[in-house]
Amino acid sequence: MNAHTSFSTTDLAPAMRQRQWAERSRQVVRCRRVIYxxxxxxxxxxxxxxxxMFSFSAGQYLVLHLAIDGTxxxxxxxxxxxxxxxLDLQITVKRVKGGLVSNWLHDNLLPGHDIEIEGPIGRFNFDDLxxxxxxxxxxGSGITPVMSMLRALTDRASGHDIRFIHCARTADxxxxxxxxxxxxARFSNVEVSFVCSQQSSAWQGPTGRIDGPMLLRLAPDLHQRTSYVCGPEPFMQTVRACVAESGIAASQYHEESFGGVSNSTPLKSAVAGPTCIHFARSGVEHLCAPGETLLDAARNSGLYIPTACQQxxxxxxxxxxxxxxxxMDDLGGLSLEETAAGFVLACCSRPQGTVCIDL
Incomplete structure (x- = not known):
């Protein structure tokens, strides 16, 4: 580069956009490293x-598309x-007893192995909120999206007043x-606390399950903060109750559930009488059994619809x-724009008469 050559990061913008991970796109990724x-x-x-390169918002998730034992x-x-x-993308996975995918990943995904992913997905992210x-x-495992948020803010050396509380079973x-x-220790604007539900001689910090008084001890300025909460559903239920009792405004509370939602309300009943689904691109007609969802109907017709949470x-x-x-019992899986465009969620939608699907 000679003395008269100028360089600007804006010169790279078109090339970078061409190389970025597009929203909800699929691509093959290679495992480069496994960290314990x-x-x-x-x-x-x-x-x-x-x-x-990967372009996403801190807090978003991806979908893994795997073949395990031919399925x-x-x-x-x-x-x-x-x-x-x-330049890289990291997912952090807890081995779950009996968990098909978590155990497969722990046992089989090694450096040099390829898998297919889809993403990025999700409105629980710091850019939108x-x-x-x-x-x-x-x-527990709910630490992953908020860890992405914290890392993003500290990488940028932002001036945000950050409080981070993580609850685990034991110190280990x-x-x-x-x-x-x-x-x-490095950033004066970051305060971190851990809570362990089980007592042990190796742990001298806060012990027990988080409740209202403990939350206020760890975050005495709770009413001034916006909460980003993620964890198993029992944990989420407790936190929701604490926040409700504290009178926190709904606009100051955002959550993402791990391990599914505990939903005691059944899916809305299908209409009385026969229901039929026409899968337009496949040319398949399916007469639905009582209570059958679009996802059930597709599977029973030998058609594939990608799915993850099924809730x-x-x-x-x-x-x-x-x-x-x-x-449809949508629990947040569709944006208003997607609903207006005609999207439905196959896992929680039941036909009311004859329905035609673009599949």
Missing amino acids: ETHDVKTFVLSAASGH RVTRSYSVSSPPTRP PCEKPLFLSG DIAFRSELEALA GICGTCRTIKLSGEVA
Whole structure:
């Protein structure tokens, strides 16, 4: 480069956009490294086989498309790495007893192996839900999306007043503990607390299950903060109750559930009488059994619709409804724009008469 040559990052913008991961696109990624976080938690470092960089918002998730024992399987995992490090993508997975995908990943995904992913997905992210005083509150594996948010903010050396509270079973179950402690030591605007539900001689910090008084002790300025909460449903129920009792405004509370939602309300009943689904592109007609969802009908017809949570949360099974009516129990899987465009969630939609689907 000679003395008269100027350089600007804006010159790279078109090339970078061409190389970025597009929203809800699929691509093959290669495992580059496996990091042991705890005795049953691993982080898988992935890079795009195509050389693409990853563009997403901190807090979003991806869907893994896997073949396990000859069966196609999909699962959703939050990205634990921040968008400020676009050359790789990390997912952090806890081995779950009896868990098909978590055990397969722990036992089979090694450096050099390729898998297919889809994403990025999700409105639980710091770009769409910004604030100046975040409280990141997580339980168990729910640490992953809020860890991405924290890493993004500290990578940028932002001036946000950050409080991070993580709840685990024991001290040995705290993922990212050394990194979190190092971030708190390095940045004066970051405060980190851990809570262990089980007592042990190795743990001298807060013990027990989080409740209202404990939450206020750890975050005395709770009413001034916006909470970003993620964890198993029992943990989420407790936190929701604490926040409700504290009188926190709904606009100051955002959550993402891990491990599914405990929903005691059954799906809306199908209309009385016969219901039929026409899968337009496949040319298949299916007479539905009572209570059958669009996802059930597709599977029973030998057709494939990708799915993950199967509870109306993640949006993976969204598909276009060309005509007819469905009863849908959407728990946040569709945006208003997607609903207006005719998308429905196959996992929680039941036909009301004859329905035509773009599949």
